[in-house]
Amino acid sequence: MRFGGYDCATVVMDSFSLDGGAMFGVVPKNMWEKMIPADSENRIPMTSRSLVIQGGGRVILVDTGIGDKLPEKFKKIYGIAVSAHSMDERLAPVGLSAADITDVILTHLHFDHAGGSTTLAGGKVTPAFPNATYYVQNSQWELARHPSLRDRSSYIPDNFLPLLEHKVLRLLDGPVTDFFEGIDLIVTNGHTTGQQHPLISGPDQPLFFCADLIPTSAHLPIPWHMAYDNYPIDIMDEKAVLLNRAVNENWMLCFGHDPVTPAASVRKDGRKAVMDKAVFL
Numbered sequence: 001m002r003f004g005g006y007d008c009a010t011v012v013m014d015s016f017s018l019d020g021g022a023m024f025g026v027v028p029k030n031m032w033e034k035m036i037p038a039d040s041e042n043r044i045p046m047t048s049r050s051l052v053i054q055g056g057g058r059v060i061l062v063d064t065g066i067g068d069k070l071p072e073k074f075k076k077i078y079g080i081a082v083s084a085h086s087m088d089e090r091l092a093p094v095g096l097s098a099a100d101i102t103d104v105i106l107t108h109l110h111f112d113h114a115g116g117s118t119t120l121a122g123g124k125v126t127p128a129f130p131n132a133t134y135y136v137q138n139s140q141w142e143l144a145r146h147p148s149l150r151d152r153s154s155y156i157p158d159n160f161l162p163l164l165e166h167k168v169l170r171l172l173d174g175p176v177t178d179f180f181e182g183i184d185l186i187v188t189n190g191h192t193t194g195q196q197h198p199l200i201s202g203p204d205q206p207l208f209f210c211a212d213l214i215p216t217s218a219h220l221p222i223p224w225h226m227a228y229d230n231y232p233i234d235i236m237d238e239k240a241v242l243l244n245r246a247v248n249e250n251w252m253l254c255f256g257h258d259p260v261t262p263a264a265s266v267r268k269d270g271r272k273a274v275m276d277k278a279v280f281l
């Protein structure tokens with residue numbers, strides 16, 4: 001689908017499951033399970049969905065999924081279903097291979113967003129996209145290097161340290177207008193410090209990659225946010241501001257973790273932003 005000067009498509013990198021209670025924070029189960037039903041272990045289905053943006057001589061990948069380096073024990077905890085055995089296989093549905101990617105925008109470095117950034121080859125962990133430059137916010141990088149007890153398990157050094165060692169990492173300080181022509185980077189801090197979101201402008205409809213600000217379409221109501229969010233009041237303020245823009249400027253929202261809906265436009269229903277039309281990007 002075309003947004004501005006770019007062809008955009010989503011790619012499901014992995015499927016997994018997370019505790020439904022953790023995914024909806026203080027929202028009671030009898031409310032959230034109407035939106036996404038839980039399994040016998042109270043987990044809900046999730047995807048790690050990436051966005052591919054092609055145009056102006058660039059092939060940009062936003063987030064890289066869980067990847068293929070996790071031990072079996074970890075895979076069992078998160079119900080990770082391996083749908084493909086290599087990054088090339090994952091990108092095949094959009095007609096690309098890992099070598100085609102010129103740029104990787106990592107929204108943040110949690111393992112379900114950055115795990116596919118590196119791969120194990122010949123006993124060494126190396127960048128999974130041999131021709132790409134990777135972009136991360138500096139404040140997120142610092143947090144990942146020195147995580148708190150609360151988010152230590154989300155940061156696996158093998159997912160991101162090799163990017164520094166191979167000199168393919170570029171750290172950014174705050175939001176950027178026209179990072180690539182017609183693509184802004186918006187920064188939020190409520191889920192984690194220094195999460196960045198591409199906004200691709202278009203004459204009719206811009207496309208915004210929500211990442212963990214609004215992980216699924218069920219997280220559109222402002223108080224419906226995850227127990228994983230580090231700063232709950234901040235994320236609610238950020239959602240209010242950005243959802244207001246989304247309605248007023250007719251944004252299409254891309255949801256990284258929604259098991260059913262890759263993207264949707266939103267409209268106002270009273271004071272709330274609600275899903276208007278689901279789109280299969």
Ligand SMILES: [Zn+2]
Nearest residue numbers: 108110191212
């Ligand atoms: Zn996250």
